[in-house]
Amino acid sequence: MLITRSLTFSYDHRATFQFPDISLEAGTDLLILGKSGIGKTTLLHLMAGLLSPGTGHVELMGTELQTLSPAKLDRFRGRHIGLVFQRPHFIRSLSLQENLALVQYLAGKRQDKARSQQVLESLDITHKRYDRPHLLSQGEQQRATIAMAVLNNPQLILADEPTSSLDDTNCLNVASLLKQQAATTGAQLVVITHDHRLKAHFQNSILL
Amino acid sequence: MNIVKLGYKNIADRPLSTLLSLLLLTLGVGMIALLLQVNRHIQQQMENNIRGVDMVVGAKGSPLQLILSAVYHIDAPTGNISLHEAEQLRKNRLVAAGIPLSYGDSYKGYRIVGTDHQYPELYKAPVSNGRLWQEPFEVTIGATIAQNLGLQIGDTFMGTHGMGEGSEIHDEHPYQVVGILGYANAVIDQLILTATESVWEVHHHEEEKSENHPGEENHAHEEADEKHSETTAHDGTPGEEREITAMLIRFRSPMAMIQLPRMVNENTNMQAAVPAYEINRLFNLLGVGVDTLSTIALVIMAVSGLSVFISLYNALKDQQYEMALMRTYGATRWQLVWLVLQEGLLLAGLGFLLGILFSRVGLLLISGLMEARYHYSFSGGEIIREEWQLLVASLVIGLLASLLPAVRAFKINISKTLAYD
Structure with a gap:
């Protein structure tokens, strides 16, 4: 259950972003559409606890993010929120498998090889597990970054422009993969994008 | 991870x-x-090598050279001193012990040192095999030499004049190994020890040979290290004219440190050097x-x-x-x-x-x-x-x-x- 209430944020005092209230049941998804510069990424960072709002609050599973200490917030994020970024990023010095192990370690979870194996298989990149992820093809990188986001069975998956640099086929793939992964772990999926191609794939959408 | x-x-x-x-x-x-x-x-x-040596007397010259040659055996000797004069000093009431040293010859780069039995005692070098030398031309060798040259008891060898390997060989007087010392982790491990008389005798014969063939004198003496000292004994006048290269002195009391070096330097033909002081300087x-x-x-x-x-x-x-x-x-x-x-x-x-x-x-x-x-x-x-x-x-x-x-x-x-x- 994700709830945001009367969120505002300002980078400086001249312009303040105001965001609509969001209330999302478990197992549902939400597409947030909007043009560039309207504060989409800011909203996503607020929901992930990467930024603290000027006013209002974010609540995930009954926990209000703003009440957590910085270290606890980091742990909470690692355990309960999976992030997918526009351009995939990894720890360059590690192989894909080691990246996944690190994600488990940082969330304070057991380093479960079977679980990472399962995720890799569901995304069909098992054969790339010993490769450095930044050397994979773009489609593989996008799948690898989804693997890292869903590995710890998060309650909330936040995706920031996951498809904007992809062609139509890959766009479709990523959208269905995200929905499928969210469904397997019973997570709420929030996708923020300016990419209208995605509109057809989501039940709920709001326009910023 | x-x-x-x-x-x-x-x-x-x-x-x-x-x-x-x-x-x-x-x-x-x-x-x-x-x-x-x-x-x-x-x-x-x-420090290991100056243990028990409070002062060294030798011929006048550089005190550092005297210490390096007499204690560490890595430099040429400064010259010779009269055995008589050294013995006089040994009898001084401030002196506890004096060990005579006569050196200048070598075998395969290892020094042959004529001395008495106090010397191995000074370094607490035990005899690991055989015995200490008794007669002239019997030698007891340091542990490192035995190991490096593979010398064993009963082996004989000829000494070389000076330190260089190509120098003249004293081929009339073979030395015989009668004992091998154990490791003392000191300079003695690298020395060939013999009686002072051996050294006297080698060079005594040398002199005779030189007298018989005066033309060879240059060859015999000057070709070797110029600082090399002859330890000689002239016929007929034993004791009086006998020479050694240096003497290691141990004092009876710290008082001697103040008096003896000055006395030796001022009143005798010898030079006194204090190892602790010279090493500090070095x-x-x-x-x-x-x-x-x-x-x-x-x-x-x-x-x-x-x-x-x-x-x-x-x-x-x-x-x-x-x-x-x-x-x-x-x-x-x-x-x-x-x-x-x-x-x-x-x-x-x-x-x-x-x-x-x-x-x-x-x-x-x-x-x-x-x-x-x-x-x-x-x-x-x-x-x-x-x-x-x-x-x-x-x-x-x-x-x-x-x-x-x-x-x-x-x-x-x-x-x-x-x-x-």
Whole structure:
């Protein structure tokens, strides 16, 4: 259950972003559409606890993010929120498998090889597990970054422009993969994008 | 996977800058450790050898040369002194003991020293095999010589005039090995000991030969080391004209230190030198060189610290996004700080280990060189106290070098870093 209430944020005092209230049941998804510069990424960072709002609050599973200490917030994020970024990023010095192990370690979870194996298989990149992820093809990188986001069975998956640099086929793939992964772990999926191609794939959408 | 392993992977992922940092650290640590070890070994050897020798008397000349030749057997003798005069001094009530030494000949580079049985006692060198010499031309050899030349009891050999191997051979008087000493870890391990009479007799015959063939005199005497002293005994006047090269003196009381050296230098034809004082002087002379080298090594270590810093700082610039990413996966600020510090410490620790390895290889090489040249060898490369301090210094350098990058890692703005990439 994700709830945001009367969120505002300002980078400086001249312009303040105001965001609509969001209330999302478990197992549902939400597409947030909007043009560039309207504060989409800011909203996503607020929901992930990467930024603290000027006013209002974010609540995930009954926990209000703003009440957590910085270290606890980091742990909470690692355990309960999976992030997918526009351009995939990894720890360059590690192989894909080691990246996944690190994600488990940082969330304070057991380093479960079977679980990472399962995720890799569901995304069909098992054969790339010993490769450095930044050397994979773009489609593989996008799948690898989804693997890292869903590995710890998060309650909330936040995706920031996951498809904007992809062609139509890959766009479709990523959208269905995200929905499928969210469904397997019973997570709420929030996708923020300016990419209208995605509109057809989501039940709920709001326009910023 | 954990932070330590990630740090190691990160370092391995930038091999060039890691190599440069390690190379500089290795050189700095290695040079300092090598200097420390060489210094320690030389000092140990030097001190081991002057134990029980309060003063050395020999012919007038350089006191340092007298000490180097009479105590350490690494320089040419200053000349000869009258045995009679030396005996007079030995009878002085302030003198507890005096050990006569007559040297100048050698066998395969090892010195043959005519002396009495007090000499092996001085170094507490036990007879490990056979016995001490009794008759002229019987010799008891040091442990290192026995090992290196493979000499055994009953073997005979000819002495060579002077120290060079190509010099004239005293072929009329073969020496016979009657005993082998155990290791004393002192100069005695490298000496061939015999009775003073042997040396007298060798050169007595020499004189006769020279008198018989006056034309050969130049050849016999001047070709050898110019400082080489003949230990001679002239016919018919035993005692009075007999000469030795030097005498090691032990005092009965500290009082003697004040009186005896001055007395000898002013009232006799001999020179007195105090080993402790001369060695101190030698170390002060060497100290300038050692100080210069340590300064260079310290500068290298400082540069290595800078190199570690630049390496980590550049890496952090590239890894800014990775750090932010790790935060989104649940890493705390302190985990990132620890990651950066730990990379610096790992480099420093690794550099220290390689440096110590480097110094030990250097020590081995120097030891081999010393062994071949001076018949001195170093043994034992255990970590000494100063090297533990060096480890601490290396780690402090690693820590300092990673401090600023660590602060930056702590202060990373995740949202901004993620948004502007």
